[in-house]
Amino acid sequence: MISQRTIAAALGLSRASVKNALNGSGRTSRKLSETVIDYARTHGYSGRIRPYESKPKAKPHGASNMPVQVAGGSVSRATFEWMTTMLDWADTGAYGARNIREELI
Numbered sequence: 001m002i003s004q005r006t007i008a009a010a011l012g013l014s015r016a017s018v019k020n021a022l023n024g025s026g027r028t029s030r031k032l033s034e035t036v037i038d039y040a041r042t043h044g045y046s047g048r049i050r051p052y053e054s055k056p057k058a059k060p061h062g063a064s065n066m067p068v069q070v071a072g073g074s075v076s077r078a079t080f081e082w083m084t085t086m087l088d089w090a091d092t093g094a095y096g097a098r099n100i101r102e103e104l105i
Contacts, residue, residue: 002043011039024050 008018013036020027021036022045028036033052040049075083 002040002045004045004047007036007040007043007045010043011036021052022047022049024052024054026053028052 004018004022005015007013008015011018013032017028017032018036019025021033022040024033030052037049037051040047
C-alpha cells in the first residue's frame with residue numbers, strides 16, 4: 001500500500017499538497033490534483049480520493065450534534081432522529097409490515 005508521504009516524495013511535493021489534492025481541496029490547481037490522483041490510483045493508494053473542488057455532503061439545514069430536549073431529559077441528535085422515525089412508523093402502521101412490535105416504543 002502506498003502512502004501520501006510516498007506519493008509526495010515521488011512527485012517532489014509536500015505532504016500537505018498531496019493531502020489537499022487527494023481531498024479535493026481548492027488549494028491546489030486542477031492539473032496538480034489530476035497528477036496526484038492519477039499517480040495515487042496507478043500505484044495502489046487505498047485511501048479516500050475526492051475529485052477536484054468537490055465538497056463533502058453538508059448536513060441538512062438545522063442539523064447539529066447538540067442534544068435535544070425531550071420530556072424527561074435530553075437525548076443525542078441521533079437518538080432523537082431514531083425516535084422520530086419510530087414514531088412516524090407507528091403513525092403509518094408500518095410496524096406490522098416490518099415485524100416490529102409496538103411495545104418497543
